[in-house]
Amino acid sequence: MGQEGVPRACGEVVRADGNLCGMNIPFLDKWRKRHGPEHGMTPAEALDMDPEGIAELLSECELLRAQAQSAGVTLDDSAASLTALDQLQPRWREDPELLPWLGNDAGLYLGTVVVRTVPGAGWHLRPDGQPVVLLGNGREVDVVDAGQGWAADGAPELSQLYAEIAES
Numbered sequence: 001m002g003q004e005g006v007p008r009a010c011g012e013v014v015r016a017d018g019n020l021c022g023m024n025i026p027f028l029d030k031w032r033k034r035h036g037p038e039h040g041m042t043p044a045e046a047l048d049m050d051p052e053g054i055a056e057l058l059s060e061c062e063l064l065r066a067q068a069q070s071a072g073v074t075l076d077d078s079a080a081s082l083t084a085l086d087q088l089q090p091r092w093r094e095d096p097e098l099l100p101w102l103g104n105d106a107g108l109y110l111g112t113v114v115v116r117t118v119p120g121a122g123w124h125l126r127p128d129g130q131p132v133v134l135l136g137n138g139r140e141v142d143v144v145d146a147g148q149g150w151a152a153d154g155a156p157e158l159s160q161l162y163a164e165i166a167e168s
Contacts (some may be wrong), residue, residue, distance in 0.1 A: 006052070055123055058131060059112040064105035067092065075109065077116050080164070083159040085109075090154060097152055107147020110158050118166050133165075141165055 036101050059077065064085075073084045085106070092102045111133045114121050120136020135142045148162055 037158035051122060055112070055115055058108050058123060061105040061109045062113070063098075063101050064109050065100065077113055079113060079117060079159065079162055080109065082113055082162050086150075086154075086157045086159050087135075090151075091154060092151065100148065103151035105146055105147065106150050106158065107142075107144035110147055110162065111141075111149075113142035113162060114141070114165055135165065135168060139168060 010095065046102045050167070065075050068081075068085060068088065071088050073081070073088065075081045075085070108131070114133050115123060116136075118135065121133055124132050124134040124140065126132055126140075129141065130146060131142050135141065144154055146158075149155055150158055153159065
């Protein structure tokens with residue numbers, strides 16, 4: 001099935017303009033309404049102009065936060081919360097429609113924790129539009145890809161990946 005008409009976890013339908021290079025990130029719908037191409041600004045330009053605002057949007061992770069809260073886990077943007085996420089029962093793996101959205105959120109949440117706690121780390125958008133974390137040493141971490149792996153397989157563990165990133 002193509003991306004047109006694919007239901008979102010929140011019940012909406014993915015539109016062609018709601019995707020970022022084939023990856024649906026729900027906050028982008030809100031962003032595009034305020035800053036989209038008709039206003040003359042790309043997401044990368046917005047990140048350059050307002051890195052804190054974009055970081056706030058990337059940190060929403062509503063689906064992951066709801067899943068965690070229903071399991072009694074509070075996501076406070078700390079490394080300890082990543083360990084708590086690693087301990088959750090992966091009930092979402094039974095729902096193939098939920099899995100990719102939760103993986104996106106897990107990656108964005110991992111990135112949020114890294115950006116907020118690792119000196120020199122910040123969000124960066126690749127030319128293809130993929131949000132990644134750029135570390136102070138120049139290393140680029142594809143946190144969304146890591147989140148997808150975590151949601152699907154439990155590996156890499158978010159807390160382990162965070163520890164490796166924080167050490168570098």
